[in-house]
Amino acid sequence: MPAPSYRTIYILCHARSRTGGPEALHQLGRALRDLGHDARMVYAESDAVPTCLKGVVRFPEIADPMPAAYEHYDVPRTFEVLDEPGNAMVIGELHLDILQYLSEISPYIWWLSIDNGLRAVRAFGGFGAVRLARVKHLCQSYYAMSYLLEKNILGFPVFDYTTPQHVTAAAGWDGSRVDRILYPARGKWFTEWLQWWAPDLAWQEIVGFSPSEVRNLFLTSKLYVDFGSHPGKDRMPREAAILGCCIVTGQRGSAGNSFDIPILAGYKFRDSRLQIPRIVRAIRQIMSDYQNRIGDFEIYRAIIAGERLEFNAQVERVFGRNGG
Structure with missing residues (x-):
């Protein structure tokens, strides 16, 4: 037609x-x-x-x-x-x-x-x-x-x-990353439970930063965690992924399917308190084995780039x- x-x-x-x-x-x-x-x-x-x-x-x-x-x-x-x-x-x-x-x-x-x-x-x-x-x-x-x-x-x-500036920044970055976990204000009620279970890990809420500062946070951190409602194909998980972060999400909204956030099912969890031990265990594995785990997001990054x-x-x- x-x-x-x-x-x-x-x-x-x-x-x-x-x-x-x-x-x-x-x-x-x-x-x-x-x-x-x-x-x-x-x-x-x-x-x-x-x-x-x-x-x-x-x-x-x-x-x-x-x-x-x-x-x-x-x-x-x-x-x-x-x-x-x-x-x-x-x-x-x-x-x-x-x-x-x-x-x-x-x-x-x-x-x-x-x-x-x-x-x-x-x-x-x-x-x-x-x-x-x-x-x-x-x-x-x-x-x-x-x-x-x-x-x-x-x-x-x-x-x-995802804006081309992020794709360009990712291509030109070869610096080191710190053991830092980023998370947005949305879904904070659940992320705070994760922090309570893992107080020894470095958690950073993404609030009050300029766009360029957020980009630098993504470029220098190992993990982005998002247990928000995902009412659409949200930008922040994509920006975090293309800039080299591993991704862990909940299963609400667009995070509940394998098209909008096409990552392995093992990185998506229900936002239930019963799941917290499993989530924290997965987070610790990512932080201790980032160099190998980041390869699990190669397909996601390729999709974002296109x-x-x-x-x-x-x-x-x-x-x-x-x-x-």
């Missing part, structure tokens, strides 16, 4: 936000423009209420809405959306309410973190209403695809990629190449 042809593709993005979702939306904008499309970012606050007049959906203007870190994607912005049949608009699952303002344009929902969007789904009327809506669905993870499929909703894969090419191919399959 040929991809549709659009005059303009608008991408709605939360203003001034520097997280995985907004970066993925900017990556989409860059990929679309590289395919010859007129793609434009539309920045809005989370509670934005646009005005609609004569086929124009206008969002309130915001000063400096784009973080400087996204300037290199070089995607133009606008606050006006022409609600016309020849145009398209991509929104994240948190902005389902915007669909009520669109009548002619072709809307796409990109499910970036499906668990975080459940409240918006309920406010929209549930998945039954989502299924009946005049919209196409894109998925950032296999987890989202399978979740939607259970609701009889077909989603097309558009998986974002994410951008796959992402571009997926975007082209959905939207086509403008003029060719």
Whole structure:
């Protein structure tokens, strides 16, 4: 089935936000423009209420809405959306309410973190209403695809990629690593139980660091542990892996399948207190035998290194190449 042809593709993005979702939306904008499309970012606050007049959906203007870190994607912005049949608009699952303002344009929902969007789904009327809506669905993870499929909703894969800076940094690093275990704020309730069982190990929560400092932590540490909810194909495990950390995760969300985090099952555990002795034993084995254990993540790192090419191919399959 040929991809549709659009005059303009608008991408709605939360203003001034520097997280995985907004970066993925900017990556989409860059990929679309590289395919010859007129793609434009539309920045809005989370509670934005646009005005609609004569086929124009206008969002309130915001000063400096784009973080400087996204300037290199070089995607133009606008606050006006022409609600016309020849145009398209991509929104994240948190902005389902915007669909009520669109009548002619072709809307796409990109499910970036499906668990975080459940409240918006309920406010929209549930998945039954989502299924009946005049919209196409894109998925950032296999987890989202399978979740939607259970609701009889077909989603097309558009998986974002780990920023090239991390891949480049990994290729150029040959330094030593310290016996340090990194973990995010999410899932902290369980990670603190692990620390209580292994107080002799060096644990470092990733909080309050700049992006470059986080990169250096990954480059100089041996292990990244993540028992968060994994509502999408999270960036941090991928960044840790490509920068040379071994990975241990829970089994919630996207960590529960072998596609979004394709690591050996022996490195994934239920976040149950009964599992703590097994988890701590696995962690100690990794820390004492890092040079051998890091080889278990070679396939994962290779997949991460090829994410951008796959992402571009997926975007082209959905939207086509403008003029060719």
